[in-house]
Amino acid sequence: MKRVYAREEYCVGCKLCEIYCIAAHSKYKNDLVKTFKKEAKPPISRILVEESRPVSFALQCRHCEDAPCTKACIVGAMHKDPETGIVTNAEDRCVGCWTCVLVCPFGAITRDERGHKVASKCDLCSDNGQIPACVEHCPNRALVYSEYESNNGKK
Amino acid sequence: MHYVIIGNSAAAVGAVEGIRRVDKHNPITLISDEPYHTYSRPLISYLLAGKVTEEKMLYRGQDFYEKNNVTTLLGQKAIAIDTDSKAVKLENNKVIIYDKLLIATGGTPFIPPMDGLEKKNVFTFIKMADVKAISDVVVAGNKAVIIGAGLIGLKAAEGLASLGVDVTIVELANRVLSAILDEEGADIVQKNLEKRGIKFELNTSVKAITGGEEAQGVTLSNGKALPADLVVVAVGVRPNTEVVESSKITVNRGIVIDEKCQTSIENVYAAGDVAEGYDLIFAQNRVLPILPNAYCQGETAGLNMAGSESIFSGGFAMNSIGFYGLPMITAGIVKPEGDGYEVLVKMVPEQNLYKKIILKDNIVVGFIYLNEVDRAGIITGLIREKTNVSDFKQELLKDSFGYIDLPQKLRRSKLLKGDSASCQ
Ligand SMILES: Cc1cc2nc3c(=O)[nH]c(=O)nc-3n(C[C@H](O)[C@H](O)[C@H](O)COP(=O)(O)OP(=O)(O)OC[C@H]3O[C@@H](n4cnc5c(N)ncnc54)[C@H](O)[C@@H]3O)c2cc1C
Ligand code: SF4
Numbered sequence: 150m151k152r153v154y155a156r157e158e159y160c161v162g163c164k165l166c167e168i169y170c171i172a173a174h175s176k177y178k179n180d181l182v183k184t185f186k187k188e189a190k191p192p193i194s195r196i197l198v199e200e201s202r203p204v205s206f207a208l209q210c211r212h213c214e215d216a217p218c219t220k221a222c223i224v225g226a227m228h229k230d231p232e233t234g235i236v237t238n239a240e241d242r243c244v245g246c247w248t249c250v251l252v253c254p255f256g257a258i259t260r261d262e263r264g265h266k267v268a269s270k271c272d273l274c275s276d277n278g279q280i281p282a283c284v285e286h287c288p289n290r291a292l293v294y295s296e297y298e299s300n301n302g303k304k
Numbered sequence: 305m306h307y308v309i310i311g312n313s314a315a316a317v318g319a320v321e322g323i324r325r326v327d328k329h330n331p332i333t334l335i336s337d338e339p340y341h342t343y344s345r346p347l348i349s350y351l352l353a354g355k356v357t358e359e360k361m362l363y364r365g366q367d368f369y370e371k372n373n374v375t376t377l378l379g380q381k382a383i384a385i386d387t388d389s390k391a392v393k394l395e396n397n398k399v400i401i402y403d404k405l406l407i408a409t410g411g412t413p414f415i416p417p418m419d420g421l422e423k424k425n426v427f428t429f430i431k432m433a434d435v436k437a438i439s440d441v442v443v444a445g446n447k448a449v450i451i452g453a454g455l456i457g458l459k460a461a462e463g464l465a466s467l468g469v470d471v472t473i474v475e476l477a478n479r480v481l482s483a484i485l486d487e488e489g490a491d492i493v494q495k496n497l498e499k500r501g502i503k504f505e506l507n508t509s510v511k512a513i514t515g516g517e518e519a520q521g522v523t524l525s526n527g528k529a530l531p532a533d534l535v536v537v538a539v540g541v542r543p544n545t546e547v548v549e550s551s552k553i554t555v556n557r558g559i560v561i562d563e564k565c566q567t568s569i570e571n572v573y574a575a576g577d578v579a580e581g582y583d584l585i586f587a588q589n590r591v592l593p594i595l596p597n598a599y600c601q602g603e604t605a606g607l608n609m610a611g612s613e614s615i616f617s618g619g620f621a622m623n624s625i626g627f628y629g630l631p632m633i634t635a636g637i638v639k640p641e642g643d644g645y646e647v648l649v650k651m652v653p654e655q656n657l658y659k660k661i662i663l664k665d666n667i668v669v670g671f672i673y674l675n676e677v678d679r680a681g682i683i684t685g686l687i688r689e690k691t692n693v694s695d696f697k698q699e700l701l702k703d704s705f706g707y708i709d710l711p712q713k714l715r716r717s718k719l720l721k722g723d724s725a726s727c728q
């Protein structure tokens with residue numbers, strides 16, 4: 150399946166991916182200004198820029214083949230779509246027990262406690278039906294959306 | 305080919321999904337003495353507290369059995385297995401013949417001997433039926449004594465307290481959650497529970513449940529007597545091996561299984577709380593009564609039953625729970641005994657923050673994350689993969705510990721693989 154791969158040598162640590170991720174999951178979809186101006190509590194970013202100067206890179210859910218979070222979820226809310234391979238959380242069923250946080254080896258799940266507690270994670274912008282917002286808006290093409298396990302951005 | 309599964313919870317569901325990844329057609333028969341659609345057992349305390357409805361407890365959708373071509377025999381108990389004739393005998397005298405069998409009968413409450421257990425209003429707390437029975441009698445203002453300050457006892461306490469019940473927990477050990485926390489961590493959790501009015505009697509046990517036909521109190525071995533309108537026995541669970549007792553299947557503490565989750569008898573598998581499978585940290589078979597382990601063992605059994613060779617490299621103790629907004633994640637060895645361990649600790653009492661990481665020969669073998677649990681899974685992953693952490697040991701306790709702290713080569717290999725091992 151296609152995944153987002155980070156090219157750390159190109160990442161400038163600007164965190165625009167985080168900003169666009171927040172906007173992509175806001176009720177004012179992809180509208181940066183409205184997201185940050187009007188949302189009382191804007192969503193939490195589902196992508197995390199890790200940095201220790203001069204190195205930085207963005208990390209989000211790897212949509213694991215054998216996704217541990219889906220097997221550990223105590224209510225069966227975490228689910229891997231057998232067709233697309235995308236791992237998503239049925240947030241209405243999630244009880245915020247953080248068992249998925251316990252098992253996700255990438256630390257790719259964040260605790261969203263703005264309202265009803267839910268595990269929040271990258272959904273590859275699956276309901277946008279396009280390339281993920283973080284990839285689209287990275288100014289230095291440090292994120293590539295590709296089928297291949299490569300770090301050079303080429304197919 | 306006829307697959308038969310005894311049980312209807314995490315391990316059984318894992319097996320159905322494992323089988324159906326390989327074999328979409330051959331019939332599966334699933335037997336359970338509980339009369340319900342598969343539900344999430346850990347949610348029973350949420351149900352007691354009224355935080356979820358029964359509908360929201362479903363572990364898989366309403367169409368789960370139909371979609372997976374599973375015939376269910378719900379509300380029917382298996383009482384014996386004859387592995388020579390490959391037959392499962394049910395209490396209602398039905399006999400089910402299998403080609404491949406999974407035993408996923410889970411756990412049963414461990415009840416220590418004491419007087420008065422037969423009285424009314426004495427409960428256990430592991431099943432939907434337990435919650436229904438408690439809900440039928442409990443009213444705000446009642447007094448409850450819970451025996452056992454483990455995960456199940458504390459969950460029951462939280463549920464009852466939210467209904468306005470006055471709760472006292474009696475525990476033989478010197479601390480709460482002794483299986484998953486050390487003294488320092490347990491102290492923080494206990495104080496947080498006490499703030500909500502839950503009381504504790506530690507280092508003691510219940511000698512007798514007193515009263516007439518109904519429970520009215522308990523007497524403790526430390527001499528105290530406590531009044532009680534209801535008593536919940538939550539000392540622990542043990543493997544529910546009853547159904548194999550008259551069979552040839554090898555049982556130690558649980559049903560002994562190999563890395564394919566097969567028992568000592570060919571074509572018979574076991575998984576979940578009833579099984580004793582490999583523990584990666586202790587390097588020996590152990591009963592690990594937690595849901596992720598049950599699912600993974602069940603799935604592995606299912607794959608093998610359907611003919612796709614699959615190996616579960618093992619599990620280890622791991623828990624994520626929280627009480628009154630204080631989350632904790634712990635795994636592996638949390639209180640090392642003996643030589644050769646290195647322990648890293650961070651404690652900020654005013655924030656209820658406690659982190660402890662236990663290493664042996666530069667490999668993480670356990671941790672406690674209390675009140676700061678983000679990205680704990682990275683540490684769980686280091687345990688599972690037995691990663692040598694000597695190059696970044698000093699970073700492990702950092703707030704921002706992450707992939708950035710791994711040596712570049714290790715980081716790249718993990719991130720570029722774009723995937724992770726889970727059960728296999
Ligand atoms: C209150 C509570 C909270 C918990 N919280 C957590 C948590 O937060 N995280 C976690 O990881 N784990 C938790 N657990 C543990 C978790 O629920 C178990 O590890 C898990 O359910 C084990 O699954 P299983 O399939 O092995 O067995 P079980 O869930 O025990 O199910 C066994 C099934 O088999 C059926 N059965 C048994 N004997 C027979 C028979 N003879 N004939 C027919 N059917 C039979 C039973 O009715 C039952 O449906 C909790 C448990 C409890 C009770
Ligand atoms: S949340 Fe974590 S465990 Fe689950 S699929 Fe994503 S990376 Fe894998």
Ligand code: SF4
Nearest residue numbers: 222243244246247249
């Ligand atoms: S936090 Fe939600 S998604 Fe994660 S394991 Fe718990 S119920 Fe499942």
